[in-house]
Amino acid sequence: xxxxxxxxxLYDRMRSxxxxxxxxxxxxxxxxxxxxxxxxxxxxxxxxxxxxxxxWVTSRETPNVDFAHTFPETTVLRxxxxxxxxxxxNLIIAFMNIQLPSGAEEGCLVYALEDFAAWNLPWSVEGGExxxxxxxxxxxxxxxxxxxxxxxxxxxxxxxxxRRFKIIGTTTGAASFTTAPIVFMDxxxxxxxxxxxxxxxxxxxxKAAPGAxxxxxxxxxxxxxxxxxxxxxxEWAGRSRRYWVxxxxxxxxxxxxVFLGILVGIVVVAxxxxxxxxxxxxxxxxxxxxxxxxxxxxxxxxxxxxxxxxVGFALGAALSYALRPVMARLYLNVLVSPQFAxxxxxxxxxxxxxxxxxxxxxxxxxxxxxxxxx
Amino acid sequence: MRSPSTNHVLExxxxxxxxxxxxxxxxxxxxxxLDVEPGQVVALEGPSGSGKTTxxxxxxxxxxxxxxxxxxxxEVADAARPRRxxxxxxxxxxxxxxxxxxxxxxTALENVEYAxxxxxxxxxxxxxxxxxxLERVGLADRMSFLPRDLSGxxxxxxxxxxxxxxxxxxxxADEPTANLDTAVGDQILDLFRDLARQExxxxxxxxxxxxxxxxxxxxxxIRDGRLAA
Numbered sequence: 074x075x076x077x078x079x080x081x082x083l084y085d086r087m088r089s090x091x092x093x094x095x096x097x098x099x100x101x102x103x104x105x106x107x108x109x110x111x112x113x114x115x116x117x118x119x120x121x122x123x124x125x126x127x128x129w130v131t132s133r134e135t136p137n138v139d140f141a142h143t144f145p146e147t148t149v150l151r152x153x154x155x156x157x158x159x160x161x162x163n164l165i166i167a168f169m170n171i172q173l174p175s176g177a178e179e180g181c182l183v184y185a186l187e188d189f190a191a192w193n194l195p196w197s198v199e200g201g202e203x204x205x206x207x208x209x210x211x212x213x214x215x216x217x218x219x220x221x222x223x224x225x226x227x228x229x230x231x232x233x234x235x236r237r238f239k240i241i242g243t244t245t246g247a248a249s250f251t252t253a254p255i256v257f258m259d260x261x262x263x264x265x266x267x268x269x270x271x272x273x274x275x276x277x278x279x280k281a282a283p284g285a286x287x288x289x290x291x292x293x294x295x296x297x298x299x300x301x302x303x304x305x306x307x308e309w310a311g312r313s314r315r316y317w318v319x320x321x322x323x324x325x326x327x328x329x330x331v332f333l334g335i336l337v338g339i340v341v342v343a344x345x346x347x348x349x350x351x352x353x354x355x356x357x358x359x360x361x362x363x364x365x366x367x368x369x370x371x372x373x374x375x376x377x378x379x380x381x382x383x384v385g386f387a388l389g390a391a392l393s394y395a396l397r398p399v400m401a402r403l404y405l406n407v408l409v410s411p412q413f414a415x416x417x418x419x420x421x422x423x424x425x426x427x428x429x430x431x432x433x434x435x436x437x438x439x440x441x442x443x444x445x446x447x
Numbered sequence: 448m449r450s451p452s453t454n455h456v457l458e459x460x461x462x463x464x465x466x467x468x469x470x471x472x473x474x475x476x477x478x479x480x481l482d483v484e485p486g487q488v489v490a491l492e493g494p495s496g497s498g499k500t501t502x503x504x505x506x507x508x509x510x511x512x513x514x515x516x517x518x519x520x521x522e523v524a525d526a527a528r529p530r531r532x533x534x535x536x537x538x539x540x541x542x543x544x545x546x547x548x549x550x551x552x553x554t555a556l557e558n559v560e561y562a563x564x565x566x567x568x569x570x571x572x573x574x575x576x577x578x579x580x581l582e583r584v585g586l587a588d589r590m591s592f593l594p595r596d597l598s599g600x601x602x603x604x605x606x607x608x609x610x611x612x613x614x615x616x617x618x619x620a621d622e623p624t625a626n627l628d629t630a631v632g633d634q635i636l637d638l639f640r641d642l643a644r645q646e647x648x649x650x651x652x653x654x655x656x657x658x659x660x661x662x663x664x665x666x667x668x669i670r671d672g673r674l675a676a
Binding site for chain 1: 621
C-alpha cells in the first residue's frame, strides 16, 4: 500500500526535519532532565539500596538517610531480641568537618559501623580493606570526594574534627544527595570524635532471619522500640526520595520541565503538521474526490504524526545517551530506566497524535469540490 | 437503490442547485437533465459562471443537488447518504482535473496505485493494475517519475490513468486541455475518444476549448443554469 504520509514527509524534507527536530528536542529535554533528577534521587538512596539491611530503625520523623538524628544505642539490644531478627547493628551517620591540605575546611558525611562487611557497606573498595578500619585512626574515602577535596590517595592523611586519620583506601559509588562526600570509619572512632555521639546511634540496621516476613519483623520491632520509626528497606528509600522530591520543590521543578518539554513538542509538531495540512488541502480534497473518506485523511495525518514521534524519539534518545559521558564528567548521573524510556516513547506518540488533532480539525469535512477550483 | 430501466451510464434528471449565503440566494442550475450513454463523449460548453463545473460536481457525486436526481451506472445518488455517494465515486467515477491534481510526492505509478488503494485494491494487485493503466495511456516508461519531472501532457496522462484506476464507467473531465499546448491537447483528446470507443466509458468534458468538438458525440451548451442543445 502506498503511504502518502511517508512520501509527503520525505518530499517536504525541510518541514519534516523541523517536525522531527522539535520532537527530538522535547524528548531530549525530558529524558536528560528527568534522567538527571533520577540520578540525583539515586544518590539519595544508594547506601540504603546497597546495604544488606532489610529493616532500618530510625529516630522519630527522620526525613531522609542523610539528615540523621540520634537515639540511645542500647535500643539495639531490644531489637536483637525480637523474633525473626537475624542480626542488628548500630550505624552512625553524621556530618563532620574535614581539614584539607589547602587549609580549607569542608563537610563530609561519616558512616560509622562496627562491622562494615556484615552490611555490604561500602560495596566497592580499592587499595584497602574494610576490616582494617577497626585497627586505628583509619578511614575510607569515596572517590567522588576528589571534586571537592582535591586529589587524594591511600596513605594520605586528613584531619576530621581535629583528629588525624590515615586514608587506607578509596570507595566508589557511595554518594549522598547533599553532595557531602562519604567517609567510612569505625563506630567507636566516630563516638570518640564527637561527644554528642557517645552512647548514641543514628540508625539500627536489621537483617531478617531467612524465611521471616520482613513486614512482620518490622511490626514486632515497632512494639519493642515505640519511640523510634521502623521502615523496611523500600519504605525507607521511598521516604528519603519523597523528602527531596516534595520538601525541596525539586519534584515541582521537574514537573514544570517535563510540562515545558511536552509543550514545546506539541507546539512544534502541531504547527508543522497544521501548516502541512493547509498546504496539502487540495490533495486531501483529491483523496475525497477519488472516493476517500475523512478517516483516510485522518490516517495520513496520524501516520505523519507517528512517524515524527518514532524518528524524533529515536534521535532524542540517541542524543540523551550521547550526553551521558558529558554529564558524567560534570559528576552528574543521567539515569534512565527502560520503563521510563518506554513511558517517554508512549508519551511522545501521544503528544504527536494530540498535536495532529489540530490538523484533523482543519481537514474535517473538507469539501471535495475544491478540486475544481483553480 | 438501482434504476432498472436505463441503458445510460449517467442520468441527470431535473437537477436544480441553489447556493444560499445569508440572505443571498443564487440559483446556479435550473432544472438540468442530461443522459450519457456508454462509449459516448459529451462536451459541456458554456461561459464562466454558467454552472458547468457545478453540474460536473453534481454528476460526480461531490455536490448534492437541491432538487432532481442523478443516477450513475444504474445507482441513484442519494444525497441523504454521503457514504453511498462516496461508494459511487469509488466504483463508478473517474475525475480528470484542469490542474491535474497529482500527488507531488508520489511517482506516476504510485499516484495511480494510491487511487486503487483508496478504492480498496491493495498490494501486488494494485501495482499490476496501476502499471496496466499507465501502459494504456502510453506512460509506462515514466512510471518512476515524480510529477515535477513530467511535462504537462504527461501529467495529464497520469491524471487520466489515475481516473481509469478501478475501471469506472464514467469519466468526468474539467477543462482537461486548458493547461496544454495544442499538439499535446489533441493527443489527450484522442485518448479520451479512444477510451470511450474501446472501453465503453461515458465521458463528460467540461470545456472552453472548441477543439473538444472534434471528438465529442454530443455538444451541450449551458447558459444561466439551463442546457441549450
